Amino acid sequence: MIGPQFPDEPAPRASDRTLRQFAALCILILGGLFALSWYRHHGSPSVSAWIGLSLALLAGLPGLFHVAWIRPVFLAASALTRPIGQATGMLLLALLYFGFITPLAWLLRRTGRDSLERPRATSSTYWSPVVEPDYVCRYVYQYQKQRGSAFAPQTGASHGSVESPTR
Numbered sequence: 001m002i003g004p005q006f007p008d009e010p011a012p013r014a015s016d017r018t019l020r021q022f023a024a025l026c027i028l029i030l031g032g033l034f035a036l037s038w039y040r041h042h043g044s045p046s047v048s049a050w051i052g053l054s055l056a057l058l059a060g061l062p063g064l065f066h067v068a069w070i071r072p073v074f075l076a077a078s079a080l081t082r083p084i085g086q087a088t089g090m091l092l093l094a095l096l097y098f099g100f101i102t103p104l105a106w107l108l109r110r111t112g113r114d115s116l117e118r119p120r121a122t123s124s125t126y127w128s129p130v131v132e133p134d135y136v137c138r139y140v141y142q143y144q145k146q147r148g149s150a151f152a153p154q155t156g157a158s159h160g161s162v163e164s165p166t167r
Contacts, residue, residue, distance in 0.1 A: 014071070014074055014075075016067045018074075019063065019067040019070050019071060019074055020063070020064060020067060020070075022063070022070060022073075022074050022077075023059070023060045023061075023062075023063030023064045023067070023070045024060070024064060026055070026056055026059060026060035026063070026070075026073070027056045027057075027060035027061060027064075029056075030052040030053060030055055030056035030060070031053065031056050033049060033052050034049045034050070034052055034053040034056075036049075037049030059073045
């Protein structure tokens with residue numbers, strides 16, 4: 001389960017599998033960027049592409065076989081990207097709240113819609129009428145088979161409809 005990350009919490013310990021996945025992603029992403037630079041510059045990649053490829057080979061390749069070598073790189077990358085992730089998360093939540101939920105609530109209030117059917121301040125009572133069910137045994141249908149059940153009415157009703165028994 002995803003829970004809130006508080007600043008005073010210690011960082012969770014990365015498993016060996018996570019570190020190997022990180023090493024493989026380093027090789028894949030940095031190698032892909034090198035290949036893209038090679039393609040765009042017609043066989044002579046840029047200096048930054050060579051630096052990325054050397055990082056992939058120096059950090060990523062040994063990290064696949066010996067995970068202790070990639071752990072400092074993983075921790076540094078986690079420390080650098082954690083604030084970015086927190087800020088992005090807060091920004092997206094704010095955009096969702098103020099860009100979607102607030103205008104929707106404003107629109108529903110203006111149209112007078114009340115999904116909870118709350119009583120108005122001018123009503124004399126807060127009681128709401130309750131409709132009694134016709135056939136109480138229908139509550140156990142979710143635990144029984146629909147056809148041939150001891151509780152189901154034998155009137156030939158379809159799966160979705162409930163008819164009261166004729167006894």
